[in-house]
Amino acid sequence: MAIKGDDKQLLGMANRFRVVIDQGSYDLGSWSKVTGLDVTWDVAEYRAGDSWNHRWFYPGNTKYQTIKLERAACKDTNVVKKWLNEGATKPKFYTGTLKLYDANNDAVTEWELRNVVPAKWSIAGFEAGSSKVALETLELQHLGFLDDEQKAG
Secondary structure, three states: OOOOOOOOOOOOOOOEEEEEEHHHHEEEEEEEEEEEEOOEEEEEEEEEOOOOOOOOEEEEEEEEEEEEEEEOOOHHHHHHHHHHHHHHHHOOOEEEEEEEEOOOEEEEEEEEEEEEEEEEEEOOOOOOOOOOOOEEEEEEEEEOOOOOOOOOO
């Protein structure tokens, strides 16, 4: 929980967030929707033969979902295109940060994503007879946002 100096609690607004790749190398801007920011664990169960029905549960493999971002196409779409172009010719893993803001545009919290790669990008079809907004979708595959990697040493 984030606390400001005046002891007021910052509340994250579901409509105020930004996505940045490689500490600002690519500021992908604001998005209108994000899904897939979650983590689950395979739960391992252990039962000792002499403990009757007593069991112990331990967190097993950590699983992260693909993050899906959606918004109206805008000038920031050009930054996404630049990032995708670079990844198409020089693929590498990136770090990504998703920041959540409050109503005053103060950062509430952030998730740092490890080993981010673009998994899919699309834009809604164009139709001259329609007055719809062109929606852009970007999907990000990553290795997680928790500090759960095994450290060698």
